[in-house]
Amino acid sequence: MDGKQTGKIPPMGWNSYDYYDTTVDEKAIRANAEYMAANLKEYGWEYIVVDIQWYAKNPGSRREEHQYIPFAEVEMDEYSRLLPDADRFPSAAGGKGFGPLADYLHSLGLKFGIHIMRGIPRIAAHRHDAILECLVTADEVAIANSICYWNPDMYGVKNTPEGQMYYDSLFRLYAEWGVDYIKCDDICRYDQPSAKAEIAMISKAIRRCGRDMVLSLSPGPAKPEEAWYYEKHANMWRITDDFWDDWRLLKDMFKRCEVWQEHVSPGNYPDCDMLPLGRLGKGFGHERNTRFTYEEQKTMMTLWCLFGSPLMLGAEMTLLDEDTLALLTNREILAMLHTDNVPRQIYREEDRAAWKAVNIRTEDCYVALFHLGDEEELQVEVELDELGVPEESNATELWSGETCEVRQTLEAKLPAHGCAVYLIKNNTGKS
Amino acid sequence: MDGKQTGKIPPMGWNSYDYYDTTVDEKAIRANAEYMAANLKEYGWEYIVVDIQWYAKNPGSRREEHQYIPFAEVEMDEYSRLLPDADRFPSAAGGKGFGPLADYLHSLGLKFGIHIMRGIPRIAAHRHDAILECLVTADEVAIANSICYWNPDMYGVKNTPEGQMYYDSLFRLYAEWGVDYIKCDDICRYDQPSAKAEIAMISKAIRRCGRDMVLSLSPGPAKPEEAWYYEKHANMWRITDDFWDDWRLLKDMFKRCEVWQEHVSPGNYPDCDMLPLGRLGKGFGHERNTRFTYEEQKTMMTLWCLFGSPLMLGAEMTLLDEDTLALLTNREILAMLHTDNVPRQIYREEDRAAWKAVNIRTEDCYVALFHLGDEEELQVEVELDELGVPEESNATELWSGETCEVRQTLEAKLPAHGCAVYLIKNNTGKS
Amino acid sequence: MDGKQTGKIPPMGWNSYDYYDTTVDEKAIRANAEYMAANLKEYGWEYIVVDIQWYAKNPGSRREEHQYIPFAEVEMDEYSRLLPDADRFPSAAGGKGFGPLADYLHSLGLKFGIHIMRGIPRIAAHRHDAILECLVTADEVAIANSICYWNPDMYGVKNTPEGQMYYDSLFRLYAEWGVDYIKCDDICRYDQPSAKAEIAMISKAIRRCGRDMVLSLSPGPAKPEEAWYYEKHANMWRITDDFWDDWRLLKDMFKRCEVWQEHVSPGNYPDCDMLPLGRLGKGFGHERNTRFTYEEQKTMMTLWCLFGSPLMLGAEMTLLDEDTLALLTNREILAMLHTDNVPRQIYREEDRAAWKAVNIRTEDCYVALFHLGDEEELQVEVELDELGVPEESNATELWSGETCEVRQTLEAKLPAHGCAVYLIKNNTGKS
């Protein structure tokens, strides 16, 4: 992707979905942003992302029946472009869109992201609405059989000059607002034939819009044989369907990371999805603390950071407890999250796994051992010659801070679903 | 299916699709009906079926791009029910629908059929239009992710009391018009989850409407494991996707008939689709005579009749030539088309096949031999003991009228893609 | 299938597998046969079937590792035909095969069946052993890539005159022994390309062997689109993989019977597999009483009998308890098991189902109501107009013997996994 983001640290931020579902509003966004600026920014957390249906009227009002109310009213401009619902986002009133909110976030030193659905609103196609600076109307760029299965709002857009004009008009608007990050949904696993072309159209629209934006693709699972295509056009792509606080999903992520381990590079981040930590689920009608045990939380943070996944927090930040905050601000763990640390799985069995990440400059080596089974305690080990480090090495376990001398085999007794992660420094003088 | 049609002869008629595509009009319907009444009715042909998009404005006007123009205008009443386009069907003006046309056909001694798409018009759902005698509006019965892949007009209907009310309102209207036959499309091969339930809803609506109607399901291929379900709810179901004048499709039909041979019974007719004979393709922009050779045409007629498929002629009847007319009016061949004649494949190989149909009352036996290969001539044979007839029998070949004595083996030299079909009368006195 | 069995009652008998796995011996067969003759024969039970690996040496001796020991020694004659292991079947010594045992069973008024694997022994192919009266050796009829996934003994046989000669030689031997029933395994679900042709070869070999034999095909699930083929060549075909005493499998059988309901006819019996009742599992190292509750056992017997499945008992009969014996000798329930009673599912939902079977001669109607859910009690009902019986009828519940008057709706409160089955006699004088 020419002109695409090529940072060496994957995006770190917060996303409204896990707590608010479709119901987030401006007040909540501001409160979370303020919390992040005060407490997390210094550790690298910087994106605030407004997730799905910010354009919908009364979203969530029929939640028992519908996550997304079909055929419902949406806020839209005269050019078939969705706008924030001004009832929920008062600063958007008068056609100002997300501009004022983005400005406020920027003033806090943060970056602003929004979720969009691939496509053009169905209602615009049925009403033959206009497209900015385009001679044809929405019905001429919409694809009548390209829909999203789980959301009723949009039709896919044709890969034609007029279709590109529609996407260009969207991103021109987002650039005007000051958007830094786009999470585009219904586009990553190619349920619909047009989705693949739409990735390239959106990528081109971003290059043309005159503003840097991270492009994040959802939902997953992405297709391994299309890795080259995601890398060409996007920055992040989900390697999983929605991830929640369920051990089976976390255990399953080890298999997904195995498949994608060779595709992490500057600007390219296979995405393990949001971190369902802390307080979750209010908009879904199931407000709760995360169901992950603390061992599972450490396992998740260790895998995401060593593998190099983007980190997007799902918790309502204003309700964060101390333990969760500690997890999110552990500088030793977060330090793994850099593309100089090249992640590789050493082995994966039903009940255990080991990963390493060797720093290409310093040759420091991170090693993580995981107990994936349900036994109360399990010894997990790895031979040092698999790591390429000397047979006698010193290792520091990063969660505990303890140091040990290792001969030939690094081993740890781990609790169920738990992990240990070690840093073995290279002593040969490279840096 | 309680109350469903249980005739012993499958429906025989004419369908507008193969010649007119979406563009048929009242004048054409009347002309074809008059031809049928004058020339074919006495042989059993009686249905006249108006195929797809009789409700569309200017259908076919953008034929290079679209068979079905998306998001285009349709004729619809205030209760979300599609009506005939009065520009094409003048007698429908003033809200009279197909009533006057049905009356005319009935006056000719014919029966009247229409094509419908499963579902409710998309535009009605987006506009929140009313449903007859129902408290909720169209958006409440439409399923936003149940669409047809190849036609943009409808959303599937929910399996709820309100959804049933919509279908009931449709069939009440069709009964008022005098419809005798419904070809319901996008419902047979279950591309969409709601389609299976919609078959039962439509079946119930027909029982409730107070008028006998044949229910024909499209497109195929139907699913063999659902045979019991089609038989419970419908009269005909397509065992193939659209059938055209292409030898590969005709050869393939032998495999399909093999699978479905046990599911032909009074009122239940696995459907081999229209007969693409005579003059075809005008509405598709490829007007032509059928591409089938005369041998292939006889092979098709023989298979359809012996197997017991409905016969729906695709030709523009006013342009019928003598040879085709002779094919359609051969009383010996048409006589096979009765459920007393139980069809069974004897064998099928790459280049040849044999079928029999034994009459359960008379024990007369039909035998058909087919050359399915491309060799100029091939001998095809069947042992008499496979037929359950005496080792010395007399047989009459029905297309030629020739009679022969057979000892042990019935054999024929057949031209490429050709057939012979014999009647071996039972001489034991049963009748 | 010309010359195939066309009885109106599906085969009823006993099979050694559920209790003995591969380890059954002559003593056990005789003991069970004697029990059947004394206690069950008068109710219609008559087949005694010796299941898998009667030809194997020391079967079961490495049961932890292998159900079937690969590359192990087998008893075989000079013509590549497997023989009973004389260590386990002493009467087979001296090349007498199963003849003496069959004679004994016949002397008890019973019938004798054996299990075979499709194909020719692998070792015969590798050793180039002879085939009876055939010029070529075993390697020339074996198909090197047609194997069974779960049993290591055989290669598939080529569909050639020499392959047919091998099967003919097998069935000539079985006819000499006096075999009445063949359960042929690895042949029904077509895991391997040659299996379909082998069905026809075996069918032909049976016709040629001069002795009537029931042909039973395993394992399932059979393919609905091949129903016509099974009916042409066999008498029974499994519609399920191995069935055991697990409620999920029993519940699942309702779906399978739904699919196959139209394929029960004289001589043709879709097969729900053995009845895992009474004492089970010794050869598997898990001897136990059936895990089915008594309600589940009644549900199973009701479904199998109403649907018309063959009944093959899995219990060790010499250990039968009174309750199980009562289940197996209930004449009212067993009376449903006749092809004059045509089975049809009325409906099936997640938690309940209803079936009927109408007698084509008497028009008596059986109705079964099933509670398929886990709720302690559930009311299940059916409208009389679905049954075609008068709106006021008398019904007798067959398990309890209780009689009731029914108006419009037949309903019953049923315990979890339980059933009720009624007989509604036709009073119009038909018989």
Added chain:
Amino acid sequence: MDGKQTGKIPPMGWNSYDYYDTTVDEKAIRANAEYMAANLKEYGWEYIVVDIQWYAKNPGSRREEHQYIPFAEVEMDEYSRLLPDADRFPSAAGGKGFGPLADYLHSLGLKFGIHIMRGIPRIAAHRHDAILECLVTADEVAIANSICYWNPDMYGVKNTPEGQMYYDSLFRLYAEWGVDYIKCDDICRYDQPSAKAEIAMISKAIRRCGRDMVLSLSPGPAKPEEAWYYEKHANMWRITDDFWDDWRLLKDMFKRCEVWQEHVSPGNYPDCDMLPLGRLGKGFGHERNTRFTYEEQKTMMTLWCLFGSPLMLGAEMTLLDEDTLALLTNREILAMLHTDNVPRQIYREEDRAAWKAVNIRTEDCYVALFHLGDEEELQVEVELDELGVPEESNATELWSGETCEVRQTLEAKLPAHGCAVYLIKNNTGKS
């Protein structure tokens, strides 16, 4: 893969299959080796690979029926290890195996490769043959249901210590012989469950055998989601099923290279399969010159070299014509074949494609334009800004040697199935 080959140029050599099928002998191997040493070695060609069934007696003697004669005699030592058929490889007589032949090739400055089938000979398992230094016999390490579909010789090997001992014994023998390259077949696309584990077992056996060997996996197509696994254990893996001289297969390779473009790195070579050039097909009974046109041959060489595939010539070298020799000795084209040149597809459409490869040290840029359609001539182009080179650059077309100045767009008129490939040198002084 620890200790695995990490050369920066993929293996280049010759393979006996395309010309000899199963029938190659020592004389042919020596003649081809001598030709290579004299004519091709200086251009980098160095491997001579003996392909399938060098252990078989009379291979090809029943070629009409069988490519691989089932249950036929093979040359094998007392430890279940296949040996070269001494009738065809006389120097192998007396148990010397391929040692003398390997020595001769080494004396010519060449390297020696052999093809093996995954697994242990079936006959060894059925005979319970010994395994070197192992307490158990062949039947204990063979997997009775792990076979190759298209070759009847072997059973898969269990992933147990004893199974590993068998593979270790094989590679110890190959090391003694002096084998440099192993093409292991029936192992890459995982038709059978054991194949994945066998890759790791073979990889381990190579590390243990004390001799460097290239490990090449066949047949394809390999699985993109297993890329990491092939890279860990092997050097080459086929991304296609057998490739032959058919334009459809060559066109299809563009899609395959697209998928695998990111997986070429030192020691890791996705493999486009042999080059079917020159004289081919004698062993198959269809001796011929390649069916590829000269344009297609250049297209193939260009794609294989730019992409970085191994180059394995299929032609009988002693019959090489001048034109083919020129193709194989074009130093400018062969220079692309180095992992410093990182290949990337620029675009691929139905009728055209463009690729680049940028040298990571010099930043020189190769660009290839391909006409994949059937039109006599087509203009194909690429924008210079896609290449990252200056808007005004000089380019040399490598097949013609012609130089041109390029402004913004590099374009060429190409014949059907033809290509042009340019080198654009970096002028900024890097080297």
